[in-house]
Amino acid sequence: MSxxxxxxxxxxxxxxxxIFISGAFLFIFGALEENIMYFLTPTEFLEKPFKKDKIYxxxxxxxxxxxxxxxxxxxxxxxxxxxxQALTVKFKGIPPxxxxxxxxxIAEGKYLDGIFVATKILAxxxxxxxxxxxxxxxxxxxxxxxx
Amino acid sequence: MIIIITFTVWxxxxxxxxxxxxxxxxxxxGQVIPLTPTKVLNFIKRYxxxxxxxxxxxxxxxxxxxxxxxxxxxxQGETVxxxxxxxxxxxxxxxxxxxxxCCSLYAFWQQTPLLHYITRSxxxxxxxxxxxSLITGAIWGKPxxxxxxxxDARLTSMLILFLLYFGYxxxxxxxxxxxxALKIGAFISLVGALNLPVIKWSVNxxxxxxxxxxxxxxxxxxxxxxxxxxxxxMCLGLFCLCLCLxxxxxxxxxxxxxxxTKGKRxx
Numbered sequence: 001m002s003x004x005x006x007x008x009x010x011x012x013x014x015x016x017x018x019i020f021i022s023g024a025f026l027f028i029f030g031a032l033e034e035n036i037m038y039f040l041t042p043t044e045f046l047e048k049p050f051k052k053d054k055i056y057x058x059x060x061x062x063x064x065x066x067x068x069x070x071x072x073x074x075x076x077x078x079x080x081x082x083x084x085q086a087l088t089v090k091f092k093g094i095p096p097x098x099x100x101x102x103x104x105x106i107a108e109g110k111y112l113d114g115i116f117v118a119t120k121i122l123a124x125x126x127x128x129x130x131x132x133x134x135x136x137x138x139x140x141x142x143x144x145x146x147x
Numbered sequence: 148m149i150i151i152i153t154f155t156v157w158x159x160x161x162x163x164x165x166x167x168x169x170x171x172x173x174x175x176x177g178q179v180i181p182l183t184p185t186k187v188l189n190f191i192k193r194y195x196x197x198x199x200x201x202x203x204x205x206x207x208x209x210x211x212x213x214x215x216x217x218x219x220x221x222x223q224g225e226t227v228x229x230x231x232x233x234x235x236x237x238x239x240x241x242x243x244x245x246x247x248x249c250c251s252l253y254a255f256w257q258q259t260p261l262l263h264y265i266t267r268s269x270x271x272x273x274x275x276x277x278x279x280s281l282i283t284g285a286i287w288g289k290p291x292x293x294x295x296x297x298x299d300a301r302l303t304s305m306l307i308l309f310l311l312y313f314g315y316x317x318x319x320x321x322x323x324x325x326x327x328a329l330k331i332g333a334f335i336s337l338v339g340a341l342n343l344p345v346i347k348w349s350v351n352x353x354x355x356x357x358x359x360x361x362x363x364x365x366x367x368x369x370x371x372x373x374x375x376x377x378x379x380x381m382c383l384g385l386f387c388l389c390l391c392l393x394x395x396x397x398x399x400x401x402x403x404x405x406x407x408t409k410g411k412r413x414x
Contacts, residue, residue: 096293
């Protein structure tokens with residue numbers, strides 16, 4: 001092997017360190033895979049066997065026409081869907097302002113007797129931004145993506 | 148990010164272009180002159196005032212756009228205006244860290260101490276931007292999502308970036324001797340650079356509360372033109388301001404290295 005200059009040696013060292021550390025990061029992320037998902041979609045949630053008293057988070061889009069409000073009991077019942085499956089969610093409390101039909105939501109709580117009893121609701125908004133003036137235009141439909 | 152790479156490569160040549168205004172001789176065609184701290188100091192002294200005036204002007208125009216000329220969003224209403232501070236800060240924090248990593252890599256390869264000082268000057272700017280993006284994000288999240296903070300992938304990785312910035316700053320500030328501290332700091336910036344792809348693609352790889360990318364993606368931007376103009380102006384203004392702050396930091400560090408500041412010395 002020919003004699004390498006210090007500069008080339010340093011370059012090789014950098015490349016080797018880079019590969020080693022990238023490998024370590026990939027290993028760590030592989031181990032954390034389950035916790036990195038902030039929420040599960042209804043399909044993913046129903047696939048797994050769930051524990052009764054464990055707190056889960058499910059996310060999806062509020063199904064149109066599914067919000068039922070009981071203002072006296074401060075309860076809201078709605079369905080979360082990911083276009084394939086829907087889950088009924090019961091929430092006690094005041095939902096956030098952006099909580100609407102056809103918009104994203106994340107519910108945190110327990111799954112009891114076929115209904116997801118949520119203790120916390122977070123409204124999720126998608127990446128589309130449209131000016132308010134577009135509302136008046138005819139035939140305008142806001143695009144709501146699953147993410 | 149491509150802009151930052153081209154800029155960091157171009158900067159070295161730019162100082163040659165302005166040579167005739169501040170140095171004692173003009174380089175002839177083909178003459179290679181190394182970048183020395185004195186040349187950098189002269190460049191900064193010459194242009195820093197104009198730089199600050201320009202950047203504040205652009206930011207002023209940008210803020211006017213933000214508060215008067217930008218339309219409210221159809222879903223979020225007026226709170227969308229926080230985006231014009233949050234997004235440029237977040238982009239700036241990522242790009243600054245990327246530039247720091249590139250400079251550190253280049254410094255290790257070429258063994259140039261000046262590049263370590265450049266990295267060191269970028270760190271406070273990056274910390275400020277990262278902190279601002281986290282705070283404005285929390286302020287934006289409370290009315291829209293309903294919470295100040297969640298431990299989802301995007302927010303957690305941005306917090307990790309913030310901690311990395313602090314790690315770098317404290318390492319280079321408190322470790323003695325100076326040259327060793329800079330090398331360890333450069334190592335931190337290189338290892339932390341692996342966090343950057345995680346931040347960028349965390350919203351695509353995993354289910355997060357934070358929404359996916361609206362602009363920096365392969366598809367068409369999800370923002371209307373009315374939103375893109377104020378955002379672009381704020382980005383430009385913030386970039387210029389951060390550049391000026393960076394040059395100010397660099398000036399201070401280089402002067403200290405030369406022993407020309409009162410009371411502070413580098414070992």
